[in-house]
Amino acid sequence: MDVASVEFRSAVQSAAALIRRARYAIALTGAGISTPSGIPDFRSPGSGLWTRYDPMEVASLSVFRYHPEKFFAWMRPLALEIVQAEPNPAHLGLARLEEAGYLRAIITQNIDGLHHRAGSTRVLEVHGSLRTLTCIGCYQQFDSTGYIEPYLESGEIPRCPDCHSILKPDVVLFEEQLPIRVWLEAQEESRRCDLMIVGGSSLEVMPAAGLPMHVVENEAALILINQSPTYIDERADVVLRGDIATIIPALVVEVLGE
Numbered sequence: 097m098d099v100a101s102v103e104f105r106s107a108v109q110s111a112a113a114l115i116r117r118a119r120y121a122i123a124l125t126g127a128g129i130s131t132p133s134g135i136p137d138f139r140s141p142g143s144g145l146w147t148r149y150d151p152m153e154v155a156s157l158s159v160f161r162y163h164p165e166k167f168f169a170w171m172r173p174l175a176l177e178i179v180q181a182e183p184n185p186a187h188l189g190l191a192r193l194e195e196a197g198y199l200r201a202i203i204t205q206n207i208d209g210l211h212h213r214a215g216s217t218r219v220l221e222v223h224g225s226l227r228t229l230t231c232i233g234c235y236q237q238f239d240s241t242g243y244i245e246p247y248l249e250s251g252e253i254p255r256c257p258d259c260h261s262i263l264k265p266d267v268v269l270f271e272e273q274l275p276i277r278v279w280l281e282a283q284e285e286s287r288r289c290d291l292m293i294v295g296g297s298s299l300e301v302m303p304a305a306g307l308p309m310h311v312v313e314n315e316a317a318l319i320l321i322n323q324s325p326t327y328i329d330e331r332a333d334v335v336l337r338g339d340i341a342t343i344i345p346a347l348v349v350e351v352l353g354e
Contacts, residue, residue: 104336104338107334107335107336108336108343108346108347108350109350110333110334111293111319111333111334111336111347111350112347112350112351114291114317114319114333114334115193115198115291115293115319115347115351116198116351118198118289118290118291118317119290120200120288120289120290120291121193121198121199121200121289121290121291121292121293122199122200122201122202122203122285122286122289122291122292122293123190123199123201123202123203123292123293123294123295124202124203124204124205124286124292124293124294124295124297124304124307124308125190125202125203125204125205125206125211125294125295125296125297126204126205126206126294126295126296126297126298126299126301126304127205127206127296127297128295128296128297128298128322128323128340129184129186129187129204129206129210129295129296129340130181130184130187130206130208130210130296131296132184132185132186132339132340132341133181133182133183133184133187133208133210134177134180134181135174135177135178135181135206135208136174136177151270152270153166154166154167154170154171155167155170155171155269155270156269156270156271157269157270157271157272158271159269160264160269164253164262165253167269168247168251168253169251171265172247172248172251175226175244175247175248175265176248178207178208178209178226179226179244179248181208181210182210182213183210183211183213183214184210184341185341185342185344185345186295186296186340186341186343186344186345187210187211187213187214187216188214188215188345189344189345189347189348190202190211190214190216190293190295190344191211191214191215191216192215192348192352193348193351194215194216194217194218195215196351196352198351199293200218200285200289201218201219201220201285202216202218202219202220203220203222203282203285203286203304203307204219204220204221204222204223205222205223205297205301205304206221206223207221207223207224207225207226207267208225208226209221209225209226209227220278220281220282220285221275221278222268222274222275222278222279222282222304223267223268223274223304224265224266224267224268224275225266225267226240226244226265226266226267227239227240227266228240228265228266229243229254229263229264229265229266230263230264230266231256231258231259231261231262231263231264232261232262232263232264233256233259233260233261233262234256234258234259234261236256236258237266238256238263240254240265243263274303274304279303282304282307283307283310286307286308286310286311287310287314289311289316290316290317291311291316291317291318291319292307292308292311292316292317292318292319293319293321294308294318294319294320294321294322294326295321295322295340295344296321296322296340297322297326298322298324298326299326299327299328305327308328308331309328312328312331317333318331318332318333318334319332319333319334319335319336320332320334320335320336321336321340321343321344321347322337322340323337323338323339323340324337
């Protein structure tokens with residue numbers, strides 16, 4: 097969608113009107129919101145991580161249990177990109193909407209923590225994050241500070257200071273369940289809201305991809321911002337196709353009247 101076109105301008109105005117009218121708006125974000133920050137997504141042809149790697153061979157719970165060194169070797173360059181990344185205008189725009197009282201929560205499929213760093217305060221990370229690690233032996237949880245640095249610098253696998261078992265990053269792997277408390281809260285928010293803004297998600301990864309169905313089933317409003325079509329486009333009130341780092345700032349300007 098050409099950002100200079102009348103069609104784009106009209107769609108932004110329609111989306112902004114929905115946001116201003118909403119009593120309880122939330123956002124659902126996926127990997128596409130972080131690609132402008134230099135973090136690769138998972139399914140884009142050629143560049144997506146899963147077009148280059150078999151996730152069951154590098155990012156499954158089975159691999160972590162039996163060949164943890166394989167997981168840590170694969171994860172290291174991605175973790176380095178995440179640590180070095182900065183929030184982009186899309187992250188900052190959603191934080192501004194929250195600060196202005198227009199957005200109540202962000203549900204994210206991302207593990208990069210960029211929403212927090214952008215200033216958003218209520219972020220539900222349904223796929224976990226790299227900010228904490230859990231011991232697979234004694235189950236203590238640790239802040240990743242002090243452990244992530246040696247890992248990034250030399251590939252040293254983090255270990256528990258007490259029992260010396262491996263520390264697993266608190267990210268959700270294939271074959272692993274979502275963190276139950278966060279997931280239940282995300283479901284509740286999806287049922288409670290009267291508007292959901294979906295940004296940068298292909299809506300292909302279940303169960304998070306099913307959250308917008310709660311919205312349409314409750315006859316709430318739905319705004320989709322993504323580069324490619326999703327299964328629920330036909331049920332959305334507004335679809336904005338294009339660069340999310342351009343679209344969300346334009347939407348914020350329209351909402352705030354700047």
